[in-house]
Amino acid sequence: MGRTPCCDKNGLKKGPWTSEEDHVLISYIQLHGPGNWRSLPKNAGLQRCGKSCRLRWTNYLRPDIKRGRFSFDEEETIIQLHSVLGNKWSAIAARLPGRTDNEIKNYWNTHIRKRLLRNGIDPVTHAPRLDLLDLSSILTSALCNPSTLLNLSTLVGSTQALLNPDILRLATTLSSLKQENSDMFLQQLQENQLLNSLLQIQDVPALSSLPSQFQNLVQQVPVCTTSAGPFINQTAQIMQENVKGFSSNPTCTFSCQNSQENFVPSSLNESLVSLPNFYCNSTPTTDPKVPEPGEYSGFQSANNGYQNFSIDSVMSTPLMSQDPLNSSSTYVNSSSTEDERECYSSLLKFEIPESLDIDDFL
DNA sequence: AAACGCCGCAACCGCCGAGGT
């Protein structure tokens, strides 16, 4: 099906709009309404194509557009909606009065996306990044019990898809950390509850159906005790989910809630009641606004990989909203907003070595 | 002060679906 250009490009102006052009466009629309965008520039006397006029109006000149920085509530809403809708900027914008899809898209790409990446969260799936976490957990268990290293090569063989030069660099980093200060490193590892959490894997009824290399790895994990951190819980959770993925029993359910309760306040869940909960269970929702699996690839992969993965484990914002400072929606134009957000979001940061250049990972 | 690089955002581009003929 052939398509003619939306307008004759010849002789039409492109680039930034002048205030005069803005005035002409506003005046025309105030008199006649938006109407037919194709004929609008001609009728209004603008040397622009209709598409350009429409974009200028909808993204900038519309009287109901809210300018200025995004408030904390708005940012919270964007993250939550993006976890549900993906890059459906117009759908997200429909829930944010006064904000345009273009503005939200820009804000996501320039602020939120980068922050999620810095915090080890995949901005597409809203889940902790598997390539970092899987290897870290494997290496942690391996380093905690050197004999496990023997099986690591077998495991690596079955997870080749996860390996790339960047991940190998992370392995090198972790390895060098161990070599540099072996005692302290091992002590730190033993103080983690990761492996203890991993042993809860016995809750998975179909453990015996795992591939042998995974059984070996699980069985060789030693018990470590004491304080649990977000990273440990997240890692254990993902390991559990991965194990579950190998289960031969498709109806097997495994709640991550136990591992979450260690660091996620119960009220956090309450604050997310309004969210569709397909991160928390695999039951199809009846909410018509929620895309069906397959409609949004990012969601699909998240849903497939983490059918029981709780959304609250990847959403930093509800946690923040507990603080009176952050429950305020009067954040607009606050110069310290970014820093404060960064400070609070660091509560869910993962323990990635500082020597690791995260940008190289992206 | 100049050069350079980074960042944010407005604007553009190309594609798509809906609806009309």
Place this chain on the structure above:
DNA sequence: AACCTCGGCGGTTGCGGCGTT
């Protein structure tokens, strides 16, 4: 059914501002 027009959407680009060296 085929074609066309239009509006809308998401991805990308390019420019100006700003900070750093």
